[in-house]
Amino acid sequence: ENDSIFFRWLILLIAAINIEAKKKPSISKFLPVLNNSAILLTPSLASQCGFSMKIDHLGNAMIYTSLQNCFAQNVKDEAFTTAFQLRFHGSQLAEDEIYQMAETCHYTAWACREIICDHNYMEVSVKRAAPDNYVLPKNPIPEARKRPIDAGFRMTTITFFTPAEKVMKVIDAQRSGHGIANTPKRLVLRSPKTSPETYTQNVAGVPMLVVKTSTVFEKKWLVTRIDAAAACSVFFTADTITWYLPRRIDPLISFGQPKLLEVYMGIDGQRLDAAEIEARRYSLTVTDTYIISVIPIGAVGGYYKSHVQDGQYHISYTVEPMIEMFWTEDATHEGTRYKVFFPITTPLLPRPPQVTDRTIAAERVFKLELGYFCPDVALVNITFPSEVLSVTECRARGINVLEHMSPNSSYKVFTLEVPFTDPVVQQTSQEGATVYSLHLVFGLVVLDDFAPFSHAAYVQATLENIVPPSVSGGCDYQNFYVLVKYGTQGLNFQTAVGKQILTQSLAQQYGFAENGTHFSFIVDTTCHYAVELSSIKSRLDVTLRNLETNTIIKEFSVACNFISSLTECFPNGTMTALAVKLESVPGLNPSQLTLRDPTCGPTYSDERYAYFVFTGNSCGTTRKFLPNMMMYENEISLPDELGAKRASNSEEPEYELKVSCYYDINTTYAVAFQPRQRRNEPYAENAKGQLQVAMRLALDDSYSVFHRVEDYPITKYLQQPLYFEVELLTPASPEVSVELENCWATLDQDRTSRPRWNLIINGCANPVDQYQVIFHPVWTDARVQYPSHFKRFEVKMFAFAQDQEDLSRQLFVHCDVMICDARNPLGGVCNGQCMNPDNGNKGQRRAVSDEDKFNHVSLGPIRIS
Ligand SMILES: *[C@@H]1O[C@H](CO)[C@@H](O)[C@H](O)[C@H]1NC(C)=O
Numbered sequence: 116e117n118d119s120i121f122f123r124w125l126i127l128l129i130a131a132i133n134i135e136a137k138k139k140p141s142i143s144k145f146l147p148v149l150n151n152s153a154i155l156l157t158p159s160l161a162s163q164c165g166f167s168m169k170i171d172h173l174g175n176a177m178i179y180t181s182l183q184n185c186f187a188q189n190v191k192d193e194a195f196t197t198a199f200q201l202r203f204h205g206s207q208l209a210e211d212e213i214y215q216m217a218e219t220c221h222y223t224a225w226a227c228r229e230i231i232c233d234h235n236y237m238e239v240s241v242k243r244a245a246p247d248n249y250v251l252p253k254n255p256i257p258e259a260r261k262r263p264i265d266a267g268f269r270m271t272t273i274t275f276f277t278p279a280e281k282v283m284k285v286i287d288a289q290r291s292g293h294g295i296a297n298t299p300k301r302l303v304l305r306s307p308k309t310s311p312e313t314y315t316q317n318v319a320g321v322p323m324l325v326v327k328t329s330t331v332f333e334k335k336w337l338v339t340r341i342d343a344a345a346a347c348s349v350f351f352t353a354d355t356i357t358w359y360l361p362r363r364i365d366p367l368i369s370f371g372q373p374k375l376l377e378v379y380m381g382i383d384g385q386r387l388d389a390a391e392i393e394a395r396r397y398s399l400t401v402t403d404t405y406i407i408s409v410i411p412i413g414a415v416g417g418y419y420k421s422h423v424q425d426g427q428y429h430i431s432y433t434v435e436p437m438i439e440m441f442w443t444e445d446a447t448h449e450g451t452r453y454k455v456f457f458p459i460t461t462p463l464l465p466r467p468p469q470v471t472d473r474t475i476a477a478e479r480v481f482k483l484e485l486g487y488f489c490p491d492v493a494l495v496n497i498t499f500p501s502e503v504l505s506v507t508e509c510r511a512r513g514i515n516v517l518e519h520m521s522p523n524s525s526y527k528v529f530t531l532e533v534p535f536t537d538p539v540v541q542q543t544s545q546e547g548a549t550v551y552s553l554h555l556v557f558g559l560v561v562l563d564d565f566a567p568f569s570h571a572a573y574v575q576a577t578l579e580n581i582v583p584p585s586v587s588g589g590c591d592y593q594n595f596y597v598l599v600k601y602g603t604q605g606l607n608f609q610t611a612v613g614k615q616i617l618t619q620s621l622a623q624q625y626g627f628a629e630n631g632t633h634f635s636f637i638v639d640t641t642c643h644y645a646v647e648l649s650s651i652k653s654r655l656d657v658t659l660r661n662l663e664t665n666t667i668i669k670e671f672s673v674a675c676n677f678i679s680s681l682t683e684c685f686p687n688g689t690m691t692a693l694a695v696k697l698e699s700v701p702g703l704n705p706s707q708l709t710l711r712d713p714t715c716g717p718t719y720s721d722e723r724y725a726y727f728v729f730t731g732n733s734c735g736t737t738r739k740f741l742p743n744m745m746m747y748e749n750e751i752s753l754p755d756e757l758g759a760k761r762a763s764n765s766e767e768p769e770y771e772l773k774v775s776c777y778y779d780i781n782t783t784y785a786v787a788f789q790p791r792q793r794r795n796e797p798y799a800e801n802a803k804g805q806l807q808v809a810m811r812l813a814l815d816d817s818y819s820v821f822h823r824v825e826d827y828p829i830t831k832y833l834q835q836p837l838y839f840e841v842e843l844l845t846p847a848s849p850e851v852s853v854e855l856e857n858c859w860a861t862l863d864q865d866r867t868s869r870p871r872w873n874l875i876i877n878g879c880a881n882p883v884d885q886y887q888v889i890f891h892p893v894w895t896d897a898r899v900q901y902p903s904h905f906k907r908f909e910v911k912m913f914a915f916a917q918d919q920e921d922l923s924r925q926l927f928v929h930c931d932v933m934i935c936d937a938r939n940p941l942g943g944v945c946n947g948q949c950m951n952p953d954n955g956n957k958g959q960r961r962a963v964s965d966e967d968k969f970n971h972v973s974l975g976p977i978r979i980s
Pocket residue numbers: 149150
């Protein structure tokens with residue numbers, strides 16, 4: 116800069132600081148180049164020759180050099196050139212890097228005296244002029260009467276005032292570290308601040324370091340001398356940095372009051388204008404005694420740096436203000452330009468790291484923030500009770516570690532996210548809650564000198580265990596009773612009864628009652644909402660759904676025998692039978708049912724059942740004699756005229772119930788009660804001939820592993836899917852296929868036993884079953900050569916309700932299997948078509964009369980857990 120007697124280089128270290136290698140790049144050599152040969156600049160040479168260097172917190176190296184440094188090429192005290200060679204340490208593998216640089220500055224505004232106070236040296240440059248008479252002046256002589264000392268004069272001795280006089284030969288002074296040089300017009304004196312030839316003087320309460328000299332020049336018999344002095348101050352108070360610089364620096368002023376013409380404040384050798392000073396919240400005040408500059412700690416222009424002291428994190432703030440003054444002395448009119456650099460670093464301030472816990476337990480992740488650090492701190496590792504993980508290892512296993520800089524780059528924070536599922540998180544159970552805790556120690560390092568420090572933290576989060584709502588219930592002849600217990604989330608679900616949502620009005624109808632932890636309601640079994648009604652049970656399904664996601668939280672079914680006995684045979688010969696409408700025959704009107712004698716209608720009936728009372732010798736009851744027994748039989752069906760009407764619509768009689776009573780001498784009891792769907796149906800016959808077909812239960816829908824025979828009874832929980840497979844065992848051609856005609860469940864091993872719940876009817880899933888059978892296709896694989904020899908279906912485990920309290924504990928599943936020949940199709944089930952009574956395919960079933968085509972398979976018991 117033209118108005119400055121300094122060169123200033125800012126060298127940006129391009130290489131990023133490499134933490135892993137623990138290698139700190141730095142300028143290893145800093146070599147002024149003189150006549151193409153580089154000279155290593157040692158610290159003592161730097162202070163003798165007018166160089167200083169510092170590396171700031173960002174790693175920038177800043178080199179300051181006096182215009183009149185020992186190595187400058189000086190052209191008439193107007194142009195100054197300095198050349199450098201900078202050598203950077205390479206890594207172990209790479210070569211050192213060398214940069215050449217040179218800078219030329221022009222400066223002509225020389226004051227009589229120019230004083231610089233830099234970090235390591237004091238410099239004074241004075242106009243080389245002496246009074247006319249070449250005698251040692253007792254009193255200062257006005258400038259006008261001074262004359263330049265020409266080049267013929269030779270420096271011989273120098274006197275240092277310490278303050279005692281200390282005379283040295285110039286050459287000895289140079290050897291002891293002082294820089295003493297003549298330029299074309301000036302004398303330059305430079306002394307290291309540590310030199311024994313300096314002394315401290317209290318100037319207006321401010322201790323100042325002073326170097327004061329008188330240099331003797333000789334030319335033949337002529338002798339003259341030039342005085343040169345510099346004084347530098349050291350003083351500040353903490354928290355704000357306040358720098359007092361005496362306005363009148365006595366050691367530099369002979370007498371009288373100097374006239375202060377210019378004062379500038381600057382940072383890092385750069386002048387600042389008033390607006391900049393204000394923007395940075397600095398202040399510069401000139402009083403009668405002092406020039407006072409104030410810099411708040413942390414202000415722009417300085418920087419923080421990290422330190423570790425006794426294992427604790429500390430910071431310091433460093434700023435390098437500059438004051439520049441220009442004054443003239445009344446007596447001599449000689450001007451002095453005084454420039455002082457004053458690097459100030461605060462004492463270490465403890466700055467304990469802070470951990471902010473930003474965890475939201477419901478997110479199941481610990482979120483921590485660790486702050487606040489200077490930018491020169493790095494997180495190296497995290498120590499958990501079980502292991503130490505580097506930051507890279509943390510990231511690799513899903514612990515998210517990030518580094519954040521504040522927007523103005525003044526501080527750094529680290530964030531850490533540890534999922535609750537990570538093994539480093541400890542879990543303990545408390546009443547109804549799980550406590551997650553995390554002990555950790557952050558391992559940090561100050562990058563500059565790799566000083567390690569650590570900070571321990573402990574956090575915990577509590578998550579209430581989520582217990583879903585539960586449903587229980589039962590039924591009697593009249594009603595289903597349902598009790599819903601809320602889970603931990605309270606009443607935040609939707610309830611559906613059957614297919615209907617439990618609205619407020621419906622709730623009212625159902626006698627809904629609520630007490631804060633439970634609600635209950637009662638559904639009449641005769642109510643048309645009753646979901647399932649067959650000959651043996653009625654069933655109510657209750658579904659709880661999540662309001663937000665609409666997913667099912669809980670499904671509950673209660674199924675009851677709401678009629679305990681369907682047929683009774685009294686000792687006096689009276690028989691009673693209850694014919695219950697099957698859901699699979701929705702069009703049936705029970706009041707139209709009769710016994711064999713069409714005049715024998717129900718004693719009473721309603722829309723769901725008909726109750727018949729008859730005797731052994733009425734209503735077409737037949738009688739059979741068996742050994743030690745007598746059997747009475749009758750049938751309940753639609754009378755012929757109604758049946759015929761249906762037949763003309765090519766429909767089958769839909770309902771037939773065979774009622775039998777066996778009587779022995781002493782007791783009577785009911786043994787059979789068989790609703791049948793069709794007349795003449797080959798039904799419930801025992802298997803004939805060899806076993807051709809097998810049924811087994813797979814463990815899952817891959818149908819690769821099966822329960823073995825010796826596993827039975829096997830246990831399943833309610834609603835657990837059961838995977839059935841039926842296989843044709845007898846070797847047969849691929850044209851032969853197995854088809855499932857009917858499949859049903861019973862409580863008893865006897866396939867004809869009651870009650871019975873239909874799963875598959877005529878090859879179709881029972882349409883009234885809420886948990887319908889799912890058919891699974893069969894593909895060829897290692898086990899399956901011909902898919903046509905297999906049938907697979909899935910049904911959810913269910914239970915019969917035997918009485919109001921207990922669900923019966925086991926069931927058996929049976930199937931009627933058809934063996935079909937593709938070359939000679941029989942139609943119906945053999946077509947692979949579902950024979951749903953609603954789809955009009957009924958006639959075809961009639962064609963199958965070949966009972967040999969049937970096989971019967973059974974499986975069980977399957978127990979309910
Ligand atoms: C540098 O070179 C100049 C001329 O090129 C010469 O006068 C001077 O003595 C040399 N200095 C050194 C230290 O070699």
